[in-house]
Amino acid sequence: MTPQPPPTPRNADGRTRRVGVEIEFAGIPPQDTAELVQSLFGGELDAISAHRLKVINTRWGDFGIELDTQYAHPEQRFAPESDPDSEWQRMRQDFHNRTRELIGDVVTGLVPTEIVCPPVPWDELDQLDALFDALRQRGAKGTDASLLYGFGLHLNPEAASLETRDILDCLRAYLLTARWLREQIHVDITREVLPHANPFTRAYALKVLDPDYAPDLRTLIDDYLEHNPTRNRELDLLPLFAYLDPEHPHELLGDHLVKPRPTYHYRLPNAQLAQPEWGASLEWNRWLEVEVLAAAPDTLAERGAQYLARHRPGWPRRCWNTLRHKLGR
Numbered sequence: 001m002t003p004q005p006p007p008t009p010r011n012a013d014g015r016t017r018r019v020g021v022e023i024e025f026a027g028i029p030p031q032d033t034a035e036l037v038q039s040l041f042g043g044e045l046d047a048i049s050a051h052r053l054k055v056i057n058t059r060w061g062d063f064g065i066e067l068d069t070q071y072a073h074p075e076q077r078f079a080p081e082s083d084p085d086s087e088w089q090r091m092r093q094d095f096h097n098r099t100r101e102l103i104g105d106v107v108t109g110l111v112p113t114e115i116v117c118p119p120v121p122w123d124e125l126d127q128l129d130a131l132f133d134a135l136r137q138r139g140a141k142g143t144d145a146s147l148l149y150g151f152g153l154h155l156n157p158e159a160a161s162l163e164t165r166d167i168l169d170c171l172r173a174y175l176l177t178a179r180w181l182r183e184q185i186h187v188d189i190t191r192e193v194l195p196h197a198n199p200f201t202r203a204y205a206l207k208v209l210d211p212d213y214a215p216d217l218r219t220l221i222d223d224y225l226e227h228n229p230t231r232n233r234e235l236d237l238l239p240l241f242a243y244l245d246p247e248h249p250h251e252l253l254g255d256h257l258v259k260p261r262p263t264y265h266y267r268l269p270n271a272q273l274a275q276p277e278w279g280a281s282l283e284w285n286r287w288l289e290v291e292v293l294a295a296a297p298d299t300l301a302e303r304g305a306q307y308l309a310r311h312r313p314g315w316p317r318r319c320w321n322t323l324r325h326k327l328g329r
Helices: 030-041 087-107 122-137 164-185 189-193 202-209 217-227 238-244 280-294 297-311 320-327
Strands: 018-025 044-049 052-056 063-067 113-116 153-157
Touching: 018 122, 018 280, 030 044, 030 052, 030 063, 030 113, 030 122, 122 280, 153 280, 164 202, 164 217, 164 280, 164 297, 202 217, 202 297, 217 238, 280 297
Parallel strands: none
Antiparallel strands: 018 113, 018 153, 044 052, 052 063, 063 113
């Protein structure tokens, strides 16, 4: 499938915007997955531990491949650098590593293998889709292969702009598009039950869509954290906010699982490996409905007014020309 162009194809530096892709699946262990990635995109294998590998120096950068559970990987506190001259420390480290390797061997097939791809230019996503085809041919199992599988695909589109107003427009557009996205994706029932891609609350949507809401960056972040004190949102803004405000004191923005980066962390899609036409390009094209709406202030204002009229009792239905004036550039 051909990836469609976004309304803003380039970032503020004039470079083609990139998209990070993460995919979870079962049926292929990390070592075999890493070898598959290398066969497709070149690079060198780097075995960090038994169940965590990298394929480095590919055309786009480094791929990370691992079992998606912390218990299969050695902890940093047992790294050799902590006390390289201690025989006792080396014995503890060896025992710890072997134990974690054994845990990984046991849970392989029960927990997903995850591939974290390097950022790829949006107009090369169809070339990355070769990975999904290869996984499918090797027997990788996606979300719909079992009721136990809550696997997902995450997109990390580079933000077209880091201005607070533009981020707010994108958030508003997402809130107005989320229902359509869920209908198009047919979000798996297991993923609906699990907390990994929870929808935003109506209270938060009403706050953000109010045309009088015009926060500065810190206020936008504080309000988000007050209503969404979790990583498990269908559109996770924590990585973007951690990147934009590295001194923010909230503990969630300092969590080691939150990787600061100038991207939106879009967590909604299933891992639909059983569908031959499915891949990163398809989900990117769906995501673009958000960006297209965010780039159309008139339509964004009108749809925001319609949402408020439906869901806020007694909210005065202002003419959309007034709303366009408030939300316009």
